[in-house]
Amino acid sequence: MFQPVVDLVQGGIYGHESLIRGPERTVLHSADALFAEARRQGLATRLEMLSAQAGIATFQQHGRGGYLFLNMSATALLQSWAQHGEGFLQALLAGVPLDPSRIVIEMTEHDPVSSRLPALMDVFAALRRWGLRIALDDYGVGHSSMQLWAEARPDLVKVDRYFFQGISRDETRQKLVKAILATAQCLGTPILAEGIETQEDLQTVRDLGIRYAQGWHLGGPASEPLTQVLAPAQAALAARQASPSFGRASNTAASLRVQAPAVKVGRHTNDEVHRLFSEHKNLHAVAVVDEDDRPVGIINRRDFSERYAQRYTRELFGRDLCSRFMNAQPVLVDQHTSMDQLSRVLVSEDQRYLVDGFIITCEGRYDGLGTGEALVRSVTEMRIEAARYANPLTSLPGNIPISQHIGALLEQGAEFVTCYGDLNNFKPFNDVYGYWRGDDMIQLCADTLKQHCDPLRDFVGHVGGDDFVVLFRSPDWQARVQAAIAQFNRGAIDLYDEDGRDRGGIEAEDRYGVLRFFPFVTLSVGALLVGPAPSAGRIRPEDIASAAAQVKHKVKHGSLSLVTERYGQSLVL
Missing domain, CATH: 3.30.70.270 (Reverse transcriptase/Diguanylate cyclase domain)
Structure with missing residues (x-):
C-alpha cells in the first residue's frame, strides 16, 4: 500500500510512504498485528526487509515519480547491516533499478536507541554515501529524542499525529508545534506533519509554515500511488487565511518576483546553463524545473561560474545534465505568501537564500525568482511600517x-x-x-x-x-x-x-x-x-x-x- 506525502508549498505529491498489510480477512491483516507476531517468532528484521523490498518493487512497477519512504526500525537497520555490510543497498534493492536518491529511510523504533547511536551513525553515513535520505518517524512520542535528532541530523522529521489532530482548535497543540518548529529551524531540518484529517487542520499546518504533510485528508493508503493531490485538499491549500497583507501584492512574495528563464532537469546541459548566464548578465541564479514546470533545484551563478572556470570542468561536465551542479533543496515560496510569513526565512539556519535567492511558485509551478537582498529589504520595510503604526x-x-x-x-x-x-x-x-x-x-x-x-x-x-x-x-x-x-x-x-x-x-x-x-x-x-x-x-x-x-x-x-x-x-x- 502507498500513502501520499504532500508538499504544501507546491501543492503536489512529494512522495509516497510504503506500507505493508497482511492477508485480508485474517487476524494478521493489520501491520501492528503482523509485526507483533513476527517479533514473537523472531522474524521482525526479515519481515521489515521483505516489506521494504516489496515496496520498492511495486513502486517501480507503477512508474511514479517522487520519493519512496520506507519504514525500518533501528534494530532492523543494524541487524541487516551486520548481515550484508557494504552489500546492504544491493540487498535492499533486490535487483530493482530504482535510483537510491529517491529512497527515504524512515527510522521507526519502539525501543531506546541511545546505547546504539554510534553504530547507527555508521549505517546512516553509508546510506547517505549511496544517496539515500534519512527521516525520523513519529517524533514527539515513544523513544524519539532530541539527542537522536541532533546526532542523526535527519533530512526530514515526521512529527507524530498526536500534535496535529484538532490543531486548528487547540492552542496548546499549536504552541507545542511552534516549539518543535523552532528546534527544526535551529537544526535546519524540514518538518512533516502526520495525521492530517480535516481541512481546518491542513490549513493551520500550512499557515504554521510546515512544508510537508500526510494524512487521510490528503490521501489514505491505496494499492496504487496517487498522481495528484485529492481535490478537497487542493481546494483547502488554495484557500488562504486573511492577513493584513491579503490581496495586496506589495506585501506578498509576488512583489519580489523577478521574471527569469528556467532550465529543464532532464533536458538542458551545463553548457546551456553557462550560455544562459552569459546572455543574462543580471541573472543571479537559474531555476531547474521538471516537465510540469515544478521546481526541483536552483543553480547559483557565482558557484556555477567558479566551478566552470576550473581547468577541464567544461570539457568533463559541459554536456552533462544541469542537475549535476544544482542545489536540490531550494527555498520555494508561493506567490501569495505574506511578508510576515517570509520573515521566518531570515531566521532559519539555512542562509543559502542570501546567495541563491529563492524560487517563487504559482500553484506549485515555477513563476519566477526572488533575491535574498530584496527579501531582507522588504521585511525590514514591513517591520518599520508595523512599528510606525x-x-x-x-x-x-x-x-x-x-x-x-x-x-x-x-x-x-x-x-x-x-x-x-x-x-x-x-x-x-x-x-x-x-x-x-x-x-x-x-x-x-x-x-x-x-x-x-x-x-x-x-x-x-x-x-x-x-x-x-x-x-x-x-x-x-x-x-x-x-x-x-x-x-x-x-x-x-x-x-x-x-x-x-x-x-x-x-x-x-x-x-x-x-x-x-x-x-x-x-x-x-x-x-x-x-x-x-x-x-x-x-x-x-x-x-x-x-x-x-x-x-x-x-x-x-x-x-x-x-x-x-x-x-x-x-x-x-
Whole structure:
C-alpha cells in the first residue's frame, strides 16, 4: 500500500510512504498485528526487509515519480547491516533499478536507541554515501529524542499525529508545534506533519509554515500511488487565511518576483546553463524545473561560474545534465505568501537564500525568482511600517493596520466578527492611581485579549487609550470573548490597593466634578457579525468600524458586558 506525502508549498505529491498489510480477512491483516507476531517468532528484521523490498518493487512497477519512504526500525537497520555490510543497498534493492536518491529511510523504533547511536551513525553515513535520505518517524512520542535528532541530523522529521489532530482548535497543540518548529529551524531540518484529517487542520499546518504533510485528508493508503493531490485538499491549500497583507501584492512574495528563464532537469546541459548566464548578465541564479514546470533545484551563478572556470570542468561536465551542479533543496515560496510569513526565512539556519535567492511558485509551478537582498529589504520595510503604526504602550497594531485587516477580510468575502472593547470606570481609576497604574490596566487588557485569540485566525488591535478592536474568525469567538471578559475583570481587581479592594471600588470626581463612588474597572465588548456578503454594494472598512463603535456605545449605556449585532440588523444577546 502507498500513502501520499504532500508538499504544501507546491501543492503536489512529494512522495509516497510504503506500507505493508497482511492477508485480508485474517487476524494478521493489520501491520501492528503482523509485526507483533513476527517479533514473537523472531522474524521482525526479515519481515521489515521483505516489506521494504516489496515496496520498492511495486513502486517501480507503477512508474511514479517522487520519493519512496520506507519504514525500518533501528534494530532492523543494524541487524541487516551486520548481515550484508557494504552489500546492504544491493540487498535492499533486490535487483530493482530504482535510483537510491529517491529512497527515504524512515527510522521507526519502539525501543531506546541511545546505547546504539554510534553504530547507527555508521549505517546512516553509508546510506547517505549511496544517496539515500534519512527521516525520523513519529517524533514527539515513544523513544524519539532530541539527542537522536541532533546526532542523526535527519533530512526530514515526521512529527507524530498526536500534535496535529484538532490543531486548528487547540492552542496548546499549536504552541507545542511552534516549539518543535523552532528546534527544526535551529537544526535546519524540514518538518512533516502526520495525521492530517480535516481541512481546518491542513490549513493551520500550512499557515504554521510546515512544508510537508500526510494524512487521510490528503490521501489514505491505496494499492496504487496517487498522481495528484485529492481535490478537497487542493481546494483547502488554495484557500488562504486573511492577513493584513491579503490581496495586496506589495506585501506578498509576488512583489519580489523577478521574471527569469528556467532550465529543464532532464533536458538542458551545463553548457546551456553557462550560455544562459552569459546572455543574462543580471541573472543571479537559474531555476531547474521538471516537465510540469515544478521546481526541483536552483543553480547559483557565482558557484556555477567558479566551478566552470576550473581547468577541464567544461570539457568533463559541459554536456552533462544541469542537475549535476544544482542545489536540490531550494527555498520555494508561493506567490501569495505574506511578508510576515517570509520573515521566518531570515531566521532559519539555512542562509543559502542570501546567495541563491529563492524560487517563487504559482500553484506549485515555477513563476519566477526572488533575491535574498530584496527579501531582507522588504521585511525590514514591513517591520518599520508595523512599528510606525503600532501602539507604543501595547505594541499592538493601531488604526491603519486595523482598517487594512478589515479591508482584507471584506475583499476575501470572509465571515468575521468585529469586537470593540472598552473599559468601564477607567478614567476615575486613572485619576486616582495615576497614569502608571492606568498603563498597567491597559496592558492587562491587551495581554488578556491576546491570550484568548487564535493567532492563526484572529487579529488584535489597539485603537488608543482604553479602546481595543479584535477581529475574530474563530468559530468559538463568543466563548473566547466571555472568557476574556471574566479573566480581565478578575485581574483588574488586583490593581486596586487594599482599601479599594475591600470597598469594591474607589471614590473620585465624575465628569461634572461631583465626588461619587465608582466600582471596579470592567471590560465590555460590542460585537458586530459580518457575513460573507453583508449587503448590496461595496462595504468599506470605515463602515464596519463605525457600526462596531455604535454597538460599543449600546454596551456602555446598557451596562452590559457583551452586546452582539449583525451588520445591518440588530440582534442583542
